[in-house]
Amino acid sequence: DAKTTQPTSMDCAEGRAANLPCNHSTISGNEYVYWYRQIHSQGPQYIIHGLKNNETNEMASLIITEDRKSSTLILPHATLRDTAVYYCIVSSGSARQLTFGSGTQLTVLP
Amino acid sequence: DTEVTQTPKHLVMGMTNKKSLKCEQHMGHRAMYWYKQKAKKPPELMFVYSYEKLSINESVPSRFSPECPNSSLLNLHLHALQPEDSALYLCASSQVDMGWVAGNTIYFGEGSWLTVV
Numbered sequence: 001d002a003k004t005t006q007p008t009s010m011d012c013a014e015g016r017a018a019n020l021p022c023n024h025s026t027i028s029g030n031e032y033v034y035w036y037r038q039i040h041s042q043g044p045q046y047i048i049h050g051l052k053n054n055e056t057n058e059m060a061s062l063i064i065t066e067d068r069k070s071s072t073l074i075l076p077h078a079t080l081r082d083t084a085v086y087y088c089i090v091s092s093g094s095a096r097q098l099t100f101g102s103g104t105q106l107t108v109l110p
Numbered sequence: 111d112t113e114v115t116q117t118p119k120h121l122v123m124g125m126t127n128k129k130s131l132k133c134e135q136h137m138g139h140r141a142m143y144w145y146k147q148k149a150k151k152p153p154e155l156m157f158v159y160s161y162e163k164l165s166i167n168e169s170v171p172s173r174f175s176p177e178c179p180n181s182s183l184l185n186l187h188l189h190a191l192q193p194e195d196s197a198l199y200l201c202a203s204s205q206v207d208m209g210w211v212a213g214n215t216i217y218f219g220e221g222s223w224l225t226v227v
Contacts, residue, residue, distance in 0.1 A: 030212060032212065032213050034215075036218075041198075041223075042220055042221070043114075043116075043200050043202075043218035043219050043220045043221045044153065044200070044218045045218070046215055046216070046217055046218075049213065049215060051212075051213065087152065091208070092212065093208040093209050093210070093211070093212055093213075093214055094209055095208070095209075096158060096165070096166060096207055096208045096209040097143065097155045097158060097166070097208060098208070098216055099155070100152035100153050100154075101152060102152060103152065
């Protein structure tokens with residue numbers, strides 16, 4: 001599975017959109033982009049995933065660039081409860097697991 | 111419903127004790143996973159079960175013994191652990207083995223916090 005690069009930490013004001021970037025320049029054609037988050041002391045929570053097209057659900061939007069070398073997770077109206085570590089994972093499933101990197105610590109400020 | 115339930119939430123055990131962590135899902139998922147997470151580190155895979163058979167063991171020491179009694183349950187039996195085994199143990203499940211269907215999604219439980227004294 002391709003490696004991902006994420007900023008170590010980011011801040012966002014409450015009520016504003018949080019845009020979390022992820023670089024995956026070595027992604028191959030059959031690899032999906034997954035986003036999970038982990039609130040302190042809890043298990044990772046699935047947010048969204050996509051292959052080529054942009055995706056949206058009730059939690060977030062995923063924007064994948066046309067060349068698929070990077071993506072952005074958008075939380076449209078961040079709340080204090082969105083403070084968490086956000087993991088971007090690229091996987092085709094061939095490794096038969098999801099391999100977590102270091103993630104981005106998002107802190108939503110009041 | 112995407113719920114994976116783990117018990118107990120917290121466990122303190124001595125190095126000579128035998129204890130078990132339990133995991134349950136009722137989503138009809140046929141792949142189940144144990145991950146281990148040390149403080150301030152990302153989760154790391156320990157075991158994968160596919161259709162109740164152990165399919166991946168990431169060279170985990172034998173003091174950790176997984177068991178999948180049926181398609182809904184996954185246990186992790188613990189014996190003669192060391193203090194460095196103290197961690198958050200995460201159970202997860204997916205509809206089928208990640209390698210079978212592209213774009214499969216893994217759902218995690220809240221984890222069991224284990225402290226070995």
